[in-house]
Amino acid sequence: MTSETKVVDKPRPAVARRRPGRLLGLQPLGIVFAAPYAVFLAAVFAYPLGLAVWISFHDYFFAAPGAQVARPFVGLENYKTVLSDPAVRRSFLNVGKFLVINVPLTVVLSLVLASMLNTVLRARAFLRVSYYIPYVTASVALVAVWLFLFGMDGMVNQLLGPLAPDPSWLVNSGLAMPVVALFVTWKQLGFFILLYLAALQNVPKELYEAASVDGATSYRAFMNVTVPGVRPATVLVVILATITGANLFTEPYLLTNGGGPDGASTSPVFVMYQKGIEQGTPDVAAAIGVILVIAVLLISLINRRLLESD
Amino acid sequence: MALTETPTTDVAVAEPEKKPGRKAVGHWLSLVVLFLGALVFLFPFYYMIVGSLQEEPDTSLRGAVPTGGLTLDNYSQINERVDLVRSLVNSGIFTGGVILGTVVFGILAGYALARLHFRGRSTLFAVMLLVQIVPFQLLIIPIYVMIVRTYGLADSYLGMILPFAINSTAVFVFRQFFLQLPEELFSAARLDGANELRILWSVALPLVKPAILTAILLTFIGPWNEFLWPFLVTKDTELQPLAVTLANYISNVAGRATNPYGAILAGAVVLAAPAVALFVAFQKHFTASNLGSGVKG
Numbered sequence: 001m002t003s004e005t006k007v008v009d010k011p012r013p014a015v016a017r018r019r020p021g022r023l024l025g026l027q028p029l030g031i032v033f034a035a036p037y038a039v040f041l042a043a044v045f046a047y048p049l050g051l052a053v054w055i056s057f058h059d060y061f062f063a064a065p066g067a068q069v070a071r072p073f074v075g076l077e078n079y080k081t082v083l084s085d086p087a088v089r090r091s092f093l094n095v096g097k098f099l100v101i102n103v104p105l106t107v108v109l110s111l112v113l114a115s116m117l118n119t120v121l122r123a124r125a126f127l128r129v130s131y132y133i134p135y136v137t138a139s140v141a142l143v144a145v146w147l148f149l150f151g152m153d154g155m156v157n158q159l160l161g162p163l164a165p166d167p168s169w170l171v172n173s174g175l176a177m178p179v180v181a182l183f184v185t186w187k188q189l190g191f192f193i194l195l196y197l198a199a200l201q202n203v204p205k206e207l208y209e210a211a212s213v214d215g216a217t218s219y220r221a222f223m224n225v226t227v228p229g230v231r232p233a234t235v236l237v238v239i240l241a242t243i244t245g246a247n248l249f250t251e252p253y254l255l256t257n258g259g260g261p262d263g264a265s266t267s268p269v270f271v272m273y274q275k276g277i278e279q280g281t282p283d284v285a286a287a288i289g290v291i292l293v294i295a296v297l298l299i300s301l302i303n304r305r306l307l308e309s310d
Numbered sequence: 311m312a313l314t315e316t317p318t319t320d321v322a323v324a325e326p327e328k329k330p331g332r333k334a335v336g337h338w339l340s341l342v343v344l345f346l347g348a349l350v351f352l353f354p355f356y357y358m359i360v361g362s363l364q365e366e367p368d369t370s371l372r373g374a375v376p377t378g379g380l381t382l383d384n385y386s387q388i389n390e391r392v393d394l395v396r397s398l399v400n401s402g403i404f405t406g407g408v409i410l411g412t413v414v415f416g417i418l419a420g421y422a423l424a425r426l427h428f429r430g431r432s433t434l435f436a437v438m439l440l441v442q443i444v445p446f447q448l449l450i451i452p453i454y455v456m457i458v459r460t461y462g463l464a465d466s467y468l469g470m471i472l473p474f475a476i477n478s479t480a481v482f483v484f485r486q487f488f489l490q491l492p493e494e495l496f497s498a499a500r501l502d503g504a505n506e507l508r509i510l511w512s513v514a515l516p517l518v519k520p521a522i523l524t525a526i527l528l529t530f531i532g533p534w535n536e537f538l539w540p541f542l543v544t545k546d547t548e549l550q551p552l553a554v555t556l557a558n559y560i561s562n563v564a565g566r567a568t569n570p571y572g573a574i575l576a577g578a579v580v581l582a583a584p585a586v587a588l589f590v591a592f593q594k595h596f597t598a599s600n601l602g603s604g605v606k607g
Contacts, residue, residue, distance in 0.1 A: 023429065029506045030426030037419035038434055040476045044453060045441050051452035062459060113347055116340040123345075129593045130348040133355065136589045138535035140553045141578035144560060145354045148361055148369070148571050155357075155369050190351070194597070218336055239443070247447045250537045254557055269447050269538070276451045277542060285451045292448045300443055 049293070055286035062280055078287040088288060091259075091266040094177050094252075098267075099245045101181035106241045107234060110189050114196035115226050128197075132190030139187065143254045146183055167261070176260035180252050184244060192237050199233030200226070235307045239300045246296045249273065268292055358582065362575035384572035385580075391573065392555040393547075394580055401551035401581075404470050404540065405533040411475035412529045413522065419476070420484025421510050425496060435485075441478045447538060454542055465546040474533050480525035487521035488514060523595045527588065534585055552581045 024031060056078050063069045082088050117127055134142060149155050150169040157164035165172055169179050203226060211221040227234075248267035252259060259266030268288055276285025356374075361367065363380040388394065422428065423435055446453065453473050463469030491514060499509045515522075537553045544550045550558075556577040589596060 025426075025428035025431070027426040027506065028428055030422040030428030030431065033418040033422035033426065033506070033510075034428070034431070034434055036415040037476050037481060038430075040415070041434075041437050041441060041478075044446070044473045044475075045437070045444070045449070048449040048452035048456065049444070051455065052449055055452060055455070062455075113344065116344050120337065120340055120344065122341065125593060127344050127348050128597075129590060130351045132596070133586060133589065134351055136531045136535075136585050137355075137582045138537070138553050138585065140535070140537055140557045140560070141358070141582040142354065144556070144574045144578035145358045145361070147560070148367070148575065149354065149357065151369070153369050155371065155374065158370055186350070197597075243443060243445055247445050249447060250557075254537075254560060257561065269450070272451060273538075273542075277454065282451050282455060289448045289451055293444050296444060296448070
């Protein structure tokens with residue numbers, strides 16, 4: 001992705017500076033073409049982002065449309081409320097648990113399956129489609145089957161017999177979040193396999209040949225050629241998996257009936273929904289949103305730094 | 311299209327094998343693992359269908375391979391509780407609106423980002439990338455305030471569609487495809503005096519047809535599967551898409567059906583079937599190369 005950004009900047013500036021008439025660029029029509037999308041981004045991204053920050057610093061509540069109400073500036077009050085709220089803290093902790101399970105599992109499984117898939121010819125299309133089918137299916141539909149599978153008398157417990165956890169998976173405060181993490185890993189894996197498959201096409205074949213000449217086992221070749229070769233994709237996979245964690249709502253909401261036993265599987269977005277819309281404190285909810293946005297940006301940045309520096 | 315990976319034709323294992331024995335074993339091991347993986351991914355779908363056809367929920371191992379007692383009753387059960395046709399139509403309108411907005415405005419934006427030099431292009435590109443990192447769920451409160459409270463668009467298709475109207479990933483895909491076309495094509499057309507709209511319509515667009523299908527597939531899964539936003543914005547059951555009605559059914563009224571699991575799974579099959587059918591039918595257009603152009607950089 002990084003080289004693409006360079007492409008964008010290449011031809012323009014010198015030309016623009018030389019000819020003051022080209023204030024709008026060589027092809028100002030581009031502004032017209034891009035305008036609807038730019039307006040859309042401004043309306044559903046930039047403005048709401050600003051509004052979220054504004055709301056989070058004010059005593060904001062829902063009022064009848066058109067009513068003039070005072071919404072005094074309260075400084076960091078909402079942030080204090082958020083950070084001292086045990087429900088919020090628990091939801092962040094839950095996402096932490098989710099990420100610890102989901103991210104490594106996703107990276108390892110998708111890379112291994114993608115590199116295996118890359119070497120077989122037989123049934124390749126069938127395998128690829130089976131992997132991404134969960135990704136393209138609605139969480140709501142898949143949750144229904146998982147409820148059936150992981151319910152008290154579900155097939156998983158029938159299989160385990162006396163080994164079945166008690167209380168059962170989805171109502172067990174220690175297991176609710178891991179099951180959610182497992183569900184999301186399973187659902188998203190196909191997409192990440194596709195990303196790695198694309199990245200694998202860029203690993204020079206000569207490197208594998210060289211490794212093979214050196215007598216490296218396929219395991220060594222995998223560790224020394226494949227893993228470093230797909231590093232940019234790994235950065236992307238880790239960032240996207242982290243974002244999925246920050247976004248979590250539907251899966252814990254439906255799979256563990258709200259937020260699991262004692263809020264064991266609440267997610268920040270779920271708490272935002274509860275506080276902002278159910279309990280009518282959008283200011284507190286907006287503060288959670290702002291914290292999440294900052295966290296996601298920070299984690300993305302750190303990931304890039306960590307994984308891209310050799 | 312000049313894409314690097316075409317899964318049906320590329321040959322990755324054609325190099326001479328030095329130790330055929332060990333390689334072959336490794337190859338078969340890979341196949342076994344891959345097929346076991348496929349089983350893990352597909353079994354829940356199979357189980358969804360089986361469960362939706364059972365008269366009584368049978369969660370034992372034998373229940374997975376039913377020999378009798380199959381019925382379509384669960385489908386009429388769920389249809390009695392939630393208006394399946396109405397919900398499907400709502401899902402269709404929601405998804406159709408988003409696809410329309412994405413195809414029309416996304417192609418224009420993707421073309422401008424790839425091929426036209428105008429002021430603000432790098433800023434727009436940077437924001438487009440940022441949008442993919444900061445997802446809309448985190449901005450749900452201000453967007454809810456805007457759409458529901460300020461503009462009064464609760465319980466309307468417009469309110470449902472608006473936050474999704476142009477899919478940024480699709481814009482990115484369009485841009486990548488337009489970027490791959492040779493520059494000479496455009497300079498020649500410009501020399502001939504064609505205007506940009508004409509160039510886009512008659513020169514560029516015919517060459518990126520596969521991108522349009524990929525983008526439509528990619529866009530489809532967003533609104534069709536979306537739960538949170540339509541759940542917040544529609545309280546009127548007449549307007550709710552299937553994902554919302556089914557989710558509400560799961561969390562509220564399931565207790566009232568005689569075979570709640572059967573009815574839920576029947577609803578799940580109805581919700582899943584269009585997406586699965588679409589992606590199986592057009593699987594060639596949803597490959598690593600179509601999507602992964604972004605990672606290749």
